[in-house]
Amino acid sequence: MTPTDTTNPEHYHRVVDCQWACPAHTDVPEYIRLIAQGRHTDAYLLNRESNVFPGILGRVCDRPCEPACRRGRVEEKPVAICRLKRVAADLKGDLTGRVPRAPFERNGKRLACIGAGPASLTVANDLAPLGYEVVIFERLSTPGGLMRSNIPSFRLPASVIDDEIGLILDMGVELRLNSPVGSMRELLEKQGFDAVFVGSGAPKGKELDLPGRADTDRIHIGIDWLESVAFEHIDKIGERVLIIGVGNTAMDCCRTSLRLGAKNVKVMARKPRGFFKASDWELEDAEAENVEIVINRAPRRFVVEGGKLTGMIFEKMEYELKDGRITAERVVGEELVPCDDVILAIGQENAFPWIERDLGLEFDKWSVPKVDAGTFQSTRAEVFFGGDAAFGPKNIIWAVEQGHQAAISMHSYLQGRAVTERPATGVKLNSVKMGMHEWAYKNDYATLERRLVPHVSLKERFKKIDIEVELGFSPAQASQEAQRCLNCDVQTVFEAKLCIECDACIDVCPVDCLTITAGGEEAELRTRLRAPARVLTQPLYVSGALKQTGRVMVKDENLCVHCGLCAERCPTAAWDMQKSTIHWPHAGDGEPACRTQRQIA
Amino acid sequence: MSFMAKPKVAHPDLPKNSRGLTRRDYEGANSTLCAGCGHDSITAAIVEACWANAVEPRTLVKLSGIGCSSKTTAYFVSGSHGFNSVHGRMPSVATGANAANRKLSYIGISGDGDTLSIGLGQFIHAIRRNLNMVYIIENNGVYGLTKGQFSASADIGTTAKKGEVNNQAPIDPVQLALTLGASFVARSFSGDKAQLVPLIQAAMHHDGFALIDVLSPCVTFNDHEGSTRSYEYSREHYEEAVHADFVAPAANITVQYGEGESVPVTMHDGSRIILRKVDSGYDPTDRGAALARIRERLRAQEYLTGLLHISTNQPEFHQLNATPDMPLNQIPYATLNPGSAVLAKILARYR
Secondary structure, three states, X not given: OOOOOOOOXXXXXXXXXXXXXXXXXXXXXXXXXXXXXXXXXXXXXHHHHHHOOHHHHHHHOOOOHHHHOOHHHHOOXXXXXXXXXXXXXXXXXXXXXXXXXXXXXXXXXXXXXXXXXXXXXXXXXXXXHHOOEEEEEOOOOOOOOHXXXXXXXXXXXXXXXXXXXXXXXXXXXXXXXXXXXXXXXXXXXXXXXXXXXXXXXXXXXXXXXXXXXXXOOOEXXXXXXXXXXXXXXXXXXXXXXXXXXXXXXXXXXXHHHHHOOOOEEEEEOOOOOOOOOOOHHHHHHHHHOOOEEEOOEEEEEEEEEOOEEEEEEEEEXXXXXXXXXXXXXXXEEEEEEEOOEEEEOOOEEOOOOOOOOOOOOOEOOOOOEXXXXXXXEEOOOOEEEOOHHHHOOOOHHHHHHHHHXXXXXXXXXXXXXXXXXXXOOEEEEXXXXXXXXXXXXXXXXXXXXXXXXXXXXXXHHOOOOOXXXXXXXXXXXXXXXXXXXXXXXXXXXXXXXXXXOOOXXXXXXXXXXXXXXXXXXXXXHHHHOOXXXXXXXXXXXXXXOOOOOOOEEEEEHHHOOOOOHHHHHOOOOOEEEEEEEEEOOOOOOOOOOOOHHHHOO | OXXXXXXXXXXXXXXXXXXXXXXXXXXXXXXXXXXXXXXXXXXXXXXXXXXXXXXXXXXXXXXXXXXHHHHHHHHEOOOOEEEEOOXXXXXXXXXXXXXXXXXXXXXEEEEHHHHHOOOHHHHHHHHHOOOOEEEEXXXXXXXXXXXXXXXXXXXXXXXXXXXXXXXXXXXXXXXHHHHOOOOEEEEEEOOXXXXXHHHHHHHHHOOOEEEEEEEOOOOOOOOOOOOOOOHHHHHHHEEEEEEEEEEOOOOOOOOOOOXXXXXXXXXXXXXXXXXXXXXXXXXXXOHHXXXXXXXXXXXXXXXXXXXXXXXXXXXXXXXXXXXXXXXHHHOOHHHHOOOHHHHHHHHHHOO
């Protein structure tokens, strides 16, 4: 293997698994350290730089960081990253003077954002301080998109959404509520916008066209139904409710039903456990509220008697599984499940009936607009897409990152630069050595187990629809949980020419991730290490030839707990612990603009 | 040293030995030696060897005297017995312990000062008695604990950290042991675990005194230019004569060895050592020839390493003294202490 090129920012970025897994590349270890120090406001602002909505995401993020967390490989449970983010938001102090506020010197360019969801708001957040006049068009009477209309208030209180959107609107962004865009042509040709960002989401719930569908009004489309509940158009439901589908929307539907008077809620799943789309913790929360999840039931037809929905017929399925995959399936019977209401939560799609097809904006055969995956530019140069509107339903954090990327592109486009030229990522390394075995981070391994977030009791939580179920960590719980973070951003940095091959680092490494051995090809090298390096997605670090024997230092990054003992035991400081700061670009980086929040961390 | 204990967390896929233990289970307390000390590598090699031999921790006895080296018994197999004795007196304590309980496995750790200066008399008598133990000398050529004066193993011409040159001839424990008739004599280097670990494994299975002299650089006082015991100098001037691979009893030999290059030696317990001659002119079973070859290479400033001599047919301490098979603590009290009547009878013989 050729020596690892550590000047490539990707190398050290990948070591910080959480930050690598996060679509927006939030600097997780740094904000966790800030929380541990009680600097909640600083932690919040650091979060805000990349994910814009720490209070919202601290409650409802899909948390790609947590399955990636190294702690989950070393032990069983990852650090409660998402809940720590919420702590920073809950306990933050005054933000005055720390988030850019209007007025800004305007540059004369006007942008339209369609839909006031996370993607559009991120674009506004990034571009308003650079001098752009941003107008957001929103169909509904409040901003937030699905964060407002689809996520129930017992998971995400309206006040949290208002606060975080408020910060963006305070940047002088113009929000036009109750203003659905009926024609893209009109927007482009009559209203004089220099660029348009489409962040209108995936607002169309999928239909289940089975016999009986049209014979009753007690069958609801999940996301539409949630929206009606959110805007108080619906405030009750029948006693027996069936939810079709087991995604996160289904979990929101079943828990909302319980708060509107349902007594018996069943989630009907076509496949067995392990194939559910919902996140584990959302399933857990629903089952804790006594929602029954019925597996291996494929919907067949609705039973409507005398114009009244009385039940639904399902086929009982049997599956053959091999290595966690379904190899065969068969129907073994039928079952009638009585019910009063059915909610369909089987997916959603984006839809653009308001975009004329002769604008030079191309669509594919599924009526999905052609959007460049790197620049988010459509085939019409001044129109950009992001969030669910671009590539179908994903999570909020994806919408945010796509908003950031689209903002970079729009800024380049409007400044006359090529959108394909992306600003460079980077990594900055600073030694954290403070003295003999003293480091600017706490390197001792904390053996604490993951803290559990307290919940409102089952008796209390159903009294009103907007009682937030999760209470969030207390400051004490948060500082304990923060200790579990392994500080993966404090990197082990190796200088081959200083190494005297004394083996001290190898002997002291608690997780046997270091080896000095003869060089070789990666696949073969992996078999010669002190401990098996079977996780191929975790890279090896390979040094250049060592001075005395010409062998190489190999580090399997997979399980390193960043305890720094290799550096403490190294007599020649060939190993050093250095904090990496990953630079993930945003629009206007390096320009003398008013982005004061960039300088805080 | 470091101030923080090695975290208990371990690699989940660490292999387990026949006792279901991992390498980590054979560790001891946190080392307080200098960062980069060769002794810590030897400790790691002992941990590895004890794990590979599936030693039951409570059957192991660790003994040492005084010095940096002698601190290291605290750093491995914390579930075993230990005795940290007076300077240079470890062999006496080992003899006493071994005499009392022959069923335990004894490993003595000493340094060049503890063995070749203050403890030289003790050392050579332990060899003479062919005491059944592993005796490891962590040989760094200086008195590290008293800030780096030359020890009795310092080579002629080597320099101290401040530049003084040593003019006195060294005592070579390997040659000494060979001339005294030692039955297992090896030399190794702390920076070569591939060689050292199987040597320790083999030594633990040898019936009798097994000496391993390990060149172990003192990173603080003897790792400079001009030193003949630095990491760099040692790497350039050690030459493997015979590589020993250890094969546990009842295990199959899986490695293929070329004809004529390898000599299997069967130990008393059925385990085997496969001696692979790296230097074809070297015969580890011929004491006289081995000694001559070691001397010749030393004159050329080369340390020959590996299992330099082995003989499996020399009676060890208990055989020489016809002691009972049973440890003394298991012999019934009445047998062990026949009473005043018998004592009176014995004394009567001398009247």
